[in-house]
Amino acid sequence: MLLHEHHLTDRLRKLDKAPRSSHRRLQRDKDFTGDRLSTFRQVFLRHGLPGCVLALGFIALPGLQLAFVESLENGIANPGRYAIWFVLIFSALNAYAWWIDRQWSLPKLGWIAYLGALSFWEEWVFRIAIPQTLEGWGASVWLAAVLSALVFGSAHYVTLRWKWQWCVGAFIGGLALSRQMELHNDLLLITAFHWIATYLNTPRLPGQSSRSATPKNS
16 A cells, blocks of 8 residues: 555656656657757757748748838838837846746746737738739739738647647737738847747747757767
8 A cells, every 4th residue: 555655646746847848739740841949950950040031031032021121111210119128028028037947047048039029920921912913913902911921820730830729819819910910021020029928939949848948969
């Protein structure tokens, strides 16, 4: 009896110490897209780098360069106000990073900065570049927004291996951000919305559990 109780207690202790990573909440089990992504390198190579290349490719197109500049006009006209908001958001996200684990590290800061850059290029690609390209091919404003949001959600299914429910959420979020872009035509404002939402959804580096501040980087 005592031996059985000791064995049960030992098993419960091991379960309590098991990592509780966000990738288990977001990602599917191994399938045709591969296995779970557990390092920053994997996430960057599959999602960040291709997106960055795509964003630069769109900026290189003469027909889209004006749209890119126009989307930044508010920030260019009011640099001080936008700088203050940037510092406030960046500071708040860093404070949250400390609060969830009661510790802070340089990689946490890097993760926040990376998600900010990621949000910028994703909003440029999916809220401006792709919709305007589709509109140039004859699509209406909202058909272009729906199709772009559909590509946005589907990309997360393949590159980040998200479960379909989260991809539907990304699709709906993309529609909401397209609405805000149509109202304000402010890339920096929409990037801020995306940045905050993305960080709150994935506040820890890939491979980092709620009980550990040390990510896997290889």
